Amino acid sequence: MKYKGLSFLALTAAFLLVFIGMIQAAFSLTGFWFFAEFVITGLFMLIALAGMAMVINRIGAGWALLAFVNALVLLNVFLLSLVSGLSASVLSPGVIAALVGLFVSVANVGMKRKKGKKKNGSRKNSAKASKVSKSFTPGKFIASATGTVYHTPKCDWAKKIQKKNAVWFNSAEDARKNGYKAHNCG
Numbered sequence: 001m002k003y004k005g006l007s008f009l010a011l012t013a014a015f016l017l018v019f020i021g022m023i024q025a026a027f028s029l030t031g032f033w034f035f036a037e038f039v040i041t042g043l044f045m046l047i048a049l050a051g052m053a054m055v056i057n058r059i060g061a062g063w064a065l066l067a068f069v070n071a072l073v074l075l076n077v078f079l080l081s082l083v084s085g086l087s088a089s090v091l092s093p094g095v096i097a098a099l100v101g102l103f104v105s106v107a108n109v110g111m112k113r114k115k116g117k118k119k120n121g122s123r124k125n126s127a128k129a130s131k132v133s134k135s136f137t138p139g140k141f142i143a144s145a146t147g148t149v150y151h152t153p154k155c156d157w158a159k160k161i162q163k164k165n166a167v168w169f170n171s172a173e174d175a176r177k178n179g180y181k182a183h184n185c186g
């Protein structure tokens with residue numbers, strides 16, 4: 001979680017440098033190429049914003065899209081240097097930022113893959129949990145706001161929890177995340 005926030009911050013900073021670099025590059029061009037570079041910069045910004053929105057909303061392809069934009073930026077810079085002969089000094093901060101952005105994005109795509117694998121690995125645990133919940137009210141656990149353990153609704157202790165103190169969870173994991181331990185009825 002922390003790493004994700006940090007890499008998102010790094011990526012935002014990288015994009016700022018990239019787009020400042022691209023706008024600078026556009027202004028050092030003239031005529032058609034100035035116009036073209038301006039349109040391309042705007043387009044890349046839109047894709048970058050879409051990618052960032054996807055990452056914020058945890059839509060799967062967000063990081064991949066961000067990696068794609070950074071790759072496009074690098075391609076654009078390469079082509080730009082071919083057509084315009086712009087010196088490397090004009091482009092280099094943006095190029096470095098785009099490389100950083102590409103690295104961070106690809107790293108996050110990689111992390112997501114790993115996480116997906118991990119999920120498969122913990123299937124045993126979730127199967128266990130679903131077995132437990134099947135023999136009681138499906139997927140529901142109850143705890144007292146003033147207590148430290150969670151119960152299945154059928155437990156005698158669960159029935160003693162006052163309505164105003166009752167806290168419901170959809171899963172045992174949910175209950176654990178909120179700091180409750182399993183009662184031996186679960």
Ligand SMILES: [Zn+2]
Pocket residue numbers: 150151152155156157158183184185186
């Ligand atoms: Zn209990």
